[in-house]
Amino acid sequence: MTDAAHSQAAVAAAAPGPLPLRRSLALSFVEKYALLLLALAGSMVLGRLLTPAETGVYSVAAVLAGLAQVLRDFGVGQYLVQEKDLTPAKLRAALCVSVGSAWTLGLLVLLAAPPLAAFYQAQQLRPVLQLLALNFLMVPFTSLTVSMLRRQMRFASILLVNAAAACVQLACSVWLAWRGWGSLSLACGAAAGSAAALLASVALRPAGLPWLPHWRGAGTVLRYGGYAAGGGLIDQAGVAAPDLIVGKLIGVAGAGIYGKAQSVINLFNQAITSAVSPVAFSLYAAQARAGQDARAAYLKTISCMTALAWPFFAGLGLMAQPVVRLLYGDQWDATVPLIQVISLGAALYSMFSMARYLFLAGGHVREQARLDAMSVAVRIAAVLLAAPFGLDYVAWGLLAGALGRSWFTWRCLARLSGLALGPQCAAVARSAVLAGLSSLAPLAARMTLPSGPFQLLAAGAGGLLLWVAGVLWLEHELAAELRRMQGLLAGHRWRFWKVN
Numbered sequence: 001m002t003d004a005a006h007s008q009a010a011v012a013a014a015a016p017g018p019l020p021l022r023r024s025l026a027l028s029f030v031e032k033y034a035l036l037l038l039a040l041a042g043s044m045v046l047g048r049l050l051t052p053a054e055t056g057v058y059s060v061a062a063v064l065a066g067l068a069q070v071l072r073d074f075g076v077g078q079y080l081v082q083e084k085d086l087t088p089a090k091l092r093a094a095l096c097v098s099v100g101s102a103w104t105l106g107l108l109v110l111l112a113a114p115p116l117a118a119f120y121q122a123q124q125l126r127p128v129l130q131l132l133a134l135n136f137l138m139v140p141f142t143s144l145t146v147s148m149l150r151r152q153m154r155f156a157s158i159l160l161v162n163a164a165a166a167c168v169q170l171a172c173s174v175w176l177a178w179r180g181w182g183s184l185s186l187a188c189g190a191a192a193g194s195a196a197a198l199l200a201s202v203a204l205r206p207a208g209l210p211w212l213p214h215w216r217g218a219g220t221v222l223r224y225g226g227y228a229a230g231g232g233l234i235d236q237a238g239v240a241a242p243d244l245i246v247g248k249l250i251g252v253a254g255a256g257i258y259g260k261a262q263s264v265i266n267l268f269n270q271a272i273t274s275a276v277s278p279v280a281f282s283l284y285a286a287q288a289r290a291g292q293d294a295r296a297a298y299l300k301t302i303s304c305m306t307a308l309a310w311p312f313f314a315g316l317g318l319m320a321q322p323v324v325r326l327l328y329g330d331q332w333d334a335t336v337p338l339i340q341v342i343s344l345g346a347a348l349y350s351m352f353s354m355a356r357y358l359f360l361a362g363g364h365v366r367e368q369a370r371l372d373a374m375s376v377a378v379r380i381a382a383v384l385l386a387a388p389f390g391l392d393y394v395a396w397g398l399l400a401g402a403l404g405r406s407w408f409t410w411r412c413l414a415r416l417s418g419l420a421l422g423p424q425c426a427a428v429a430r431s432a433v434l435a436g437l438s439s440l441a442p443l444a445a446r447m448t449l450p451s452g453p454f455q456l457l458a459a460g461a462g463g464l465l466l467w468v469a470g471v472l473w474l475e476h477e478l479a480a481e482l483r484r485m486q487g488l489l490a491g492h493r494w495r496f497w498k499v500n
Contacts, residue, residue: 048329050177058186061132062132063239089216091144095212098143112129119248131187131188138198141202238379241376242397257332306431310347310432314436326456359416382400442460
């Protein structure tokens with residue numbers, strides 16, 4: 001057997017059979033909730049240690065570096081997950097593309113730091129960007145390993161990599177912020193987290209994964225990655241544009257307020273979407289590689305997503321002020337009206353948030369890039385028109401952008417996947433009833449209790465009880481999972497009493 005054949009056999013042997021879907025989702029949720037709890041703890045501490053201006057400087061720097069981060073592996077991660085015939089030669093080519101693009105972009109971020117600091121009239125932006133440029137040296141090797149682990153649905157290993165990075169980043173950021181490093185504390189924490197992720201990924205890398213890149217075969221990766229990275233860059237530009245526009249037209253303090261509002265909105269993405277999306281993408285890709293139809297799985301996914309998203313955003317809109325004060329303190333009260341408007345758009349788009357992974361798994365990478373381009377153009381135009389009038393108008397501009405993106409996505413679903421609006425509305429109908437029912441508790445708490453932690457506790461506990469009752473009453477897709485969890489807990493209690 002040749003060396004190449006030996007290597008290919010090693011890669012195949014290292015790939016375990018797919019985990020059951022429930023276990024994969026459970027591991028993914030454990031990962032995201034662990035990271036969310038760490039992020040919340042860090043936000044609560046850092047929100048009290050750093051001023052809005054210091055937070056705004058890092059927000060602008062992180063957004064600028066984030067635009068480059070999208071291109072760092074040039075779509076290599078998505079390529080590795082969806083590629084049907086993955087050989088060692090293709091892995092080396094993928095590593096070559098990832099290293100070349102990431103290191104080039106890191107150099108560009110480093111060189112662009114001085115002029116960007118001058119453009120935003122914030123000299124502290126320069127060292128923050130220079131520190132963030134260090135991440136580009138380490139990320140390619142980590143991302144290759146994590147992509148292979150995701151392809152193999154080894155979510156326990158991904159949990160360890162991301163948990164190591166999050167713990168180190170949090171500890172470093174909080175300690176330096178307490179020591180008075182300001183916005184630099186967040187940049188140093190990000191660099192330390194990337195280093196921790198690299199070390200963890202080396203320890204957990206699958207057998208047969210190459211260490212050295214090679215240019216042969218890179219053209220195939222580049223052709224796929226060009227559209228994937230282009231679409232991702234356009235999508236990230238839509239995410240980044242409001243921060244950059246607000247930072248320039250309103251100021252870095254305004255960017256800090258807007259960034260905090262978005263961090264509250266992103267709690268759902270961190271807790272739910274980011275846990276479901278990698279499993280959904282792996283599932284859709286596996287079905288596409290096997291020649292199966294993923295539409296039924298997609299409709300079930302959006303039914304479950306909206307059953308979680310719509311009650312969450314309804315409750316968040318009603319309880320925005322106590323949530324903000326609990327997380328960050330009353331110095332961030334200006335974020336409350338922004339959260340209440342932006343949450344409407346986030347709730348609407350949650351119905352279409354999994355469409356991206358359905359398109360990519362089906363090989364529609366060009367169409368996804370076009371969809372991103374149209375959506376981002378509407379979002380940026382709306383924010384540009386709104387920003388001169390203040391942050392509240394920016395929030396309404398973002399809502400208009402979410403409406404446009406949802407409409408474009410629906411049209412693409414009908415054209416590419418044959419999914420008309422009727423089946424999608426039928427899939428989420430019970431979620432709408434569930435959202436209305438579970439919102440009664442936060443609405444009652446807002447009308448009858450003074451603002452504060454007790455009001456938030458009453459709203460959350462009451463909303464959760466109504467949500468569980470509604471899921472069971474409506475026989476939602478999640479009802480079977482709740483009953484299964486109830487059975488597991490009852491079994492554990494019975495074994496506990498037998499032992500004791």
